[in-house]
Amino acid sequence: MKNNESLHLMTRILARRYAWGVISILSFLLSAVVSGAAATPALTKTCTTLCRGLPGLTPAECQKSGLEPSGALSNNGVPILIKEYPPVRSRKPQARILVIGGTHGDEPATVITVFNWMQKLDRYHSGVFHWKVVPLLNPDGLLKKKPTRTNARGVDLNRNMPTSLGGRGTYQRWAEKTGRDTRQFPGLKPAGEPESKWLVKLIQEFKPQAIISVHAPLNVVDYDGPGPAPTQLGRLRLRRLGNFPGTLGNYAGEVLGVPVVTLELPSDTIPPSSAELAAMWADLVRWLKAGIPVSHPGRAPAKIVDAPEKPAN
DSSP: OHHHHHHHHHHHHHHHHHHHHHHHHHHHHHHHHHHTOSOOHHHHHHHHHHGGGOTTSOHHHHHTTTOEEEEEEOTTSOEEEEEEEOOOTTSOOSEEEEEEOOSSTTOHHHHHHHHHHHHHHHHHOOSSEEEEEESOSOHHHHHSSSOOSSOTTSOOGGGOSOOTTHHHHHHHHHHHHHSSOGGGOOOSSTTOSHHHHHHHHHHHHHOOSEEEEEEOSSOEEEEESSSOOOSEETTEEBOOOOOOTTSHIIIIIIISOOOEEEEEOSOSSSOOOHHHHHHHHHHHHHHHHHHOSOSOOOOOOOOOOOOOSSSOO
């Protein structure tokens, strides 16, 4: 009898341990999925490569971010990463929002800023908006021994977007207004670079109702497109800079009629403090909730105007 009781007791203990073991394994797998810990070899390789140019970000943090290769490659064959925060089952999103950093390779602070905001979305994404986030559009410029504004072929991706002027007109305007400044070279063909071509395709397919583009180091908020602009994001105050043919603000804001907020951080290499990043993000989300989508998004393309020669982003 005692032997039977002991056997039953051992059976219950083993069953309990087995159940907790299963629960522990399932919890580990779930946390790996949520955190993005189960990185693919392609993502692992890309994160290791990119973090050489981003001392504020570790490969492990990049791998756990949930970013995925978009399928697009830079001129030098580096995957462009993207992360989606899709609608949740319980609610219909108010609008689709696209966030872009690292358009210029010599502005690493913009990439770190977008990664910081992704961490906030990881914790607080509630389905109010459907987000797509591209923390680094120009990996080739970032990864050069001396990082450059332009991509591997010397083209400014923020001058290479489609424009009503066409490629020849954009080239002539660049030559006349900038004195052939190589930092702002628009390329010979609009959307002629793989990075900008992919961005145009993403905008066409995702159809964002607002675009947030992070740049540096002019320390202002710029705005293009319909609807009221945010007057302040954190310590950044609104100051419209105008736009140049081939910029994202010109293409999306003026030609397509999609609101484009351009945040110009104070420094191109040092990201704002955590407190300032949080304040900027809170103000941005508050503005999006209040006014996006715009009441009358359909409109004729606005007349393209020249931007000041300096500063130019």
